[in-house]
Amino acid sequence: MDFELTDEQKEIKKAAREFAEGEFTDIAMECDREEKFPRDVWKKACKLGFIGAYLPEEYGGGGLGLLDSLIIAEEFFRVDPGVGMIMATTFGSEFIFLLGKEEQKQKYLPPLITGETICAAAFTEPDAGSDVQGIQTTAVKDGDEWVLNGTKMFITNGTIADWMIVLAKSHPDAKKDAQRFTTFIVDCKSPGFSAEKIHGKMGIRASDTAEIVLSDVRVPKENIVGLPKMGFYNVMQFFDVTRIGVGAQAVGLAQGALEMAVKHAKERKVFGRPLIYNQGIQFKLAEMATRVEAARNLVYKAAALVDAMKPDAAMTSMAKWYAGETAVYVADESLQVHGGYGYIDEYPIERFYRSAKVLEIYEGSKEIEKMIIGRTIGGKY
Amino acid sequence: MVDIIVCVKRVPDTSEAEVIIKDDKRAIKDADLTFDINEWDNYAIEEAILKKEALGGKVTVIGVGGEEVNEVLRRCLAKGADEAIRLTDPAFDGSDGYAIAKILSAAIKDLQYDFVFTGAQAGDDSYGVTGQMLAEILGIPHATMVTKVDINNGTARIRRELEGGLEEVDEINKPAVFCIQTGLNEPRYVSIMGIRKVSKKEIPVKAAADIGISADEVGEVGSMVKLEEFSIPPAGELAEMIEGTPDEAAGKLAAILKEKGAF
Numbered sequence: 035m036d037f038e039l040t041d042e043q044k045e046i047k048k049a050a051r052e053f054a055e056g057e058f059t060d061i062a063m064e065c066d067r068e069e070k071f072p073r074d075v076w077k078k079a080c081k082l083g084f085i086g087a088y089l090p091e092e093y094g095g096g097g098l099g100l101l102d103s104l105i106i107a108e109e110f111f112r113v114d115p116g117v118g119m120i121m122a123t124t125f126g127s128e129f130i131f132l133l134g135k136e137e138q139k140q141k142y143l144p145p146l147i148t149g150e151t152i153c154a155a156a157f158t159e160p161d162a163g164s165d166v167q168g169i170q171t172t173a174v175k176d177g178d179e180w181v182l183n184g185t186k187m188f189i190t191n192g193t194i195a196d197w198m199i200v201l202a203k204s205h206p207d208a209k210k211d212a213q214r215f216t217t218f219i220v221d222c223k224s225p226g227f228s229a230e231k232i233h234g235k236m237g238i239r240a241s242d243t244a245e246i247v248l249s250d251v252r253v254p255k256e257n258i259v260g261l262p263k264m265g266f267y268n269v270m271q272f273f274d275v276t277r278i279g280v281g282a283q284a285v286g287l288a289q290g291a292l293e294m295a296v297k298h299a300k301e302r303k304v305f306g307r308p309l310i311y312n313q314g315i316q317f318k319l320a321e322m323a324t325r326v327e328a329a330r331n332l333v334y335k336a337a338a339l340v341d342a343m344k345p346d347a348a349m350t351s352m353a354k355w356y357a358g359e360t361a362v363y364v365a366d367e368s369l370q371v372h373g374g375y376g377y378i379d380e381y382p383i384e385r386f387y388r389s390a391k392v393l394e395i396y397e398g399s400k401e402i403e404k405m406i407i408g409r410t411i412g413g414k415y
Numbered sequence: 416m417v418d419i420i421v422c423v424k425r426v427p428d429t430s431e432a433e434v435i436i437k438d439d440k441r442a443i444k445d446a447d448l449t450f451d452i453n454e455w456d457n458y459a460i461e462e463a464i465l466k467k468e469a470l471g472g473k474v475t476v477i478g479v480g481g482e483e484v485n486e487v488l489r490r491c492l493a494k495g496a497d498e499a500i501r502l503t504d505p506a507f508d509g510s511d512g513y514a515i516a517k518i519l520s521a522a523i524k525d526l527q528y529d530f531v532f533t534g535a536q537a538g539d540d541s542y543g544v545t546g547q548m549l550a551e552i553l554g555i556p557h558a559t560m561v562t563k564v565d566i567n568n569g570t571a572r573i574r575r576e577l578e579g580g581l582e583e584v585d586e587i588n589k590p591a592v593f594c595i596q597t598g599l600n601e602p603r604y605v606s607i608m609g610i611r612k613v614s615k616k617e618i619p620v621k622a623a624a625d626i627g628i629s630a631d632e633v634g635e636v637g638s639m640v641k642l643e644e645f646s647i648p649p650a651g652e653l654a655e656m657i658e659g660t661p662d663e664a665a666g667k668l669a670a671i672l673k674e675k676g677a678f
Contacts, residue, residue: 042614045489049605056604083607096607106607 192244
């Protein structure tokens, strides 16, 4: 057992860190204030191969393992969680990579990597989030097409995406509840498709979030991803992989917040000596550092299992829950170390503090993660 | 076509770190420091790759030191260098700039090249002599503090930065050594494609015997400068903190500057 990153992983980490430090720092505050997607930086990141790096080389990707590509997400979030969300411009592509037909892969994957398109994944609705089977969006077959109607909520990249994966109820009469759904690729230029940006998010404000309305949107039957009726299972399989990505975002955010706390504690003087000389502060930093390391090890293990073709839903949920909670904890403690300075936007810690919370909510709230873990270790009660 | 050799060094980043001197006073504690390519060398490798991209040819990067130097060499390969060579031997330990120049020249003399680029200085010891000595030992011309390089049919037209805002333009025929100053280009980021492309590439290693240099020419015995000790200067006894509102502080600062004859 070896806890060291490989030389190549260390190079990836350093390359991602340099890029993020060079490109994110100056624009982070503006993108946050103005809720602006950093299009130029996203394009640059594509050119350097950071976006969609997990995709195989035959589709233009870097052919990296999941762990390798999560190291990029971690480093991006370490520098700025909002701008770091450019990593999520391929969110939904995992569907096509895991379940898509070869023609779908050839058509949809390469432009994501070269920075020509952005995608999204739309499951959540105004009345159904974690309760995936509670969605109301319908898909009705009409000849060679399906007609979609419904509303999707909190969709990342909603107004900037070119296409999105949409989960809809296609077989309402199927015997098993879980077999009533199908996943479709929906072209965002389709008649009847509309997206409205959601303003006022607490954090990761550089990331686009929207409400989507599907009104008689016609989708050709070739755009079904995976098998009909298997949509719910597809979504669960998708989350088993992508949730680890949220864990990596959380580890990065926590690491960034920790480093800010250490820097501030060394520079700031109280009672005639640097803050860090006080044991109360040292203990805080020690607890933060320990939790970050524990979270990182969980995330890396969950990702390594996927890379070894042994994905483990409970392990994924442990990583996602614990890392998210660690991000919230460390951002809070780091802001505390900053004192009054942490409470104004002169220092980036307040942006990290605001952004951390979503990591306990999106892609499965921490309560859902605990349910998944609980079922695995205790069976279904 | 132009073949360029770039000499690179791995140095600790001490810009924001707390520097602690070891008990024997001849080294600093580096366990907690992060290391990277010397800043000047980063511009040198970028300039070499730009020239190769424009004119064709080959870029070879050379570093001296243990296996840890591979990370710097790999970084250069990932950016676009074609070959890397690592020179390593226990006898090289403790070499000064002169001994390093002897080691580099021994390796370079057998290679095909038009120009050699080095950084104008290294961020750790700031000797700023290796490039010049290397040129002398190779018996070829050199230019220091180079801020622009144009290569045309084997002749280089270069610009040098002088004191007082002066600049000098020279024409130098190949082969020659240029000691590159920072700021002459914008070093590129390392790409994932670059890392992947060179991930399997072997970096050949050469010891003293392989490059035909004897142990008494290098290391401490082959050096002309003997490092005695490091020290940290006493903290700012002459510094005066100006206090007050911005207006008051500006007034006090202006008064001091006037008194010292700045206006």
